[in-house]
Amino acid sequence: AYRTDEGQPWVLPVVKKVEQMIANDNSLNHEYLPILGLPEFRANASRIALGDDSPAIKEKRVGSVQSLGGTGALRIGAEFLRRWYNGNNNTATPVYVSAPSWENHNSVFMDAGFKDIRTYHYWDAAKRGLDLKGLLSDMENAPEFSIFILHACAHNPTGTDPTPEQWKQIAAVMKLRNLFPFFDSAYQGFASGSLDKDAWAVRYFVSEGFELFCAQSFSKNFGLYNERVGNLTVVGKDADNVQRVLSQMEKIVRTTWSNPPSQGARIVATTLSSPQLFDEWYGNVKTMADRVLLMRSELRSRLEALGTPGTWNHITEQIGMFSFTGLNPKQVEYMVKEKHIYLMASGRINMCGLTTKNLDYVAKSIHEAVTKIQ
């Protein structure tokens, strides 16, 4: 979760404003939302992902399912794919998850009934970057029709994203091999500060004619973590196909949660449909993204100034909330035990935990860990 420079959670000012508006609106009640969610939320959420000028939206071949956070969107998508993707029983259809990935990806697809969950090469520990060769090779060798979970931006946990050129290569192979793109977009806007930039990959795939799913989370970019606001965007060949897909997703939703929670969706819908509130929100998002970017550059410059062994450009080249520092488990243990700095055994740090007050301490500690422990 995002933290301010004081190390505190941050409720976005625009969210506070909109919540007050909702509280003051006596015409609102707590009635059930439709099964697929609040219509204004669904349309706006998908518009954010695909872009105002999205041809897919214009051609009415986009569907949306309001979900319980990004996780809920992934689960509905996974349940649907297991029932309907390639024939009516996809328990044996391979699902590829990046190595590494968010651990819950595995569980979501497993619990949705997929029995063959594999990894695709992603993180190159030696060069501390993307293993594009390994990734493309895995795709070329994957059984036709396999499902691939792709991180739209700000890869979790490595913070390493393909460049646009690399995305183009990925898309080309996926098209050739008839692989299904399931995007996980949890950080749109939060990563670079630009909604369009962070959605480039998803939009590129759409422009290349792919049918795809995109699980969106508004936990981070709206700071609405505990309201569970997410959206599954479905892009299909045409309106008729999308309509039938949604009708089946409705059945899946009905036995999972019946209909989604209204509070968070109302906040997002109200914000996105008002030009003024949208601008305010964009500003809040940029505030968060900029702080993280600042912490990245400040950390890197300190490590380089200290002469810490190794190269540290990956700190600023990586993007989003997380960074794979490259610290090994022993060095991590040192950080935790001796310096009381908590990070994952994988060397992943949450950049949001950095503040102007603790930058020096963290940089020195990393320096110590790297020089003392091999």
Next chain:
Amino acid sequence: SSWWSHVEMGPPDPILGVTEAYKRDTNSKKMNLGVGAYRDDNGKPYVLNCVRKAEAMIASKKMDKEYLPIGGLADFTRASAELALGENSEAFKSGRYVTVQGISGTGSLRIGANFLQRFFKASRDVYLPKPSWGNHTPIFRDAGMQLQAYRYYDPKTCSLDFSGAMDDISKIPEKSIILLHACAHNPTGVDPRQEQWKELAATVKKRNLLVYFDMAYQGFASGDINRDAWAVRYFIEQGINIVLSQSFAKNMGLYGERAGAFTVICSDADEAKRVESQLKILIRPMYSNPPVNGARIASMILNTPDLRKEWLTEVKGMADRIISMRTQLVSNLKKEGSSHNWQHITDQIGMFCFTGLKPDQVERLIKEFSVYMTKDGRISVAGVTSGNVGYLAHAIHQVTK
């Protein structure tokens, strides 16, 4: 070509279809009796005063939006358990239970169904009353369970087929799962009397069945939360370690906020901890952690003495209005000159009433009188008001005389 060419159009939801047709109808006297949500005497949605107060209190606290734990808001889950079990419950006081927050009733049922699928190895069979809430079957099926049924509703008397139920239940294979509606049976409104519950408990115990209670209407049925939870508490007192799904959609009017809970009564606190850990493992890949808003409101109400008192009054108010509509419907039918026995309308309890009307009579009600209900003759009494109960009686009489 599309990946989805072979995807069939899902069947339209039968209940939604009722509301759709109702919306299209231009008759000023039209009535929507399909609605599964409470309406006040003006036919409008009702936001409880205690809910508004709780919301104001919550807003003033300026809380953050950090993720809840996977199992939900602790103050909420504890209060939910206490509400269902009773504050003097040994099971509650000893801590030999686990309660996790669920996405209202459906989500709680589904967590329970998935839990049983994974950990209840003795049987795949879940026995539902005939009839039951339409969504029970697909929930359990999607969780990987099989559905069976026991006799429950007697269409000849529009009441409980107790001997049929006892007969069927006494033959259920040991260690099967039986689902019981704690109160205000949906869709029939027919509940067992306390004496009958006692016999059911004895039989269920004898057959060594796992009891799954669905309690979606505590307080909303009789107006008394303790009375409505009587069966749940009695079973536990008899040593039956039940599992329970609760919803706060109706009794707090929190429909769209999705406040609910799933509880497992365990042998001891240690078992409860182990069960809890597994429930979390099930919840995480479904939606990670639950939504805060409804749980916070419910928790504020249950844990603030003044608000709790006000809630109990309001929930009784809703239940009383429903009961009064039942009474008025029967008296109006008599006034219309109907010679049928409509006693079941006042014998039944809760939001729904199985009128006993046949499909062709229902069709006439819809077409000729713009009175909308589901084909099985179920009406939502919540949709009846003092302003339209006379018209409803008139319409029913016309199609049944």
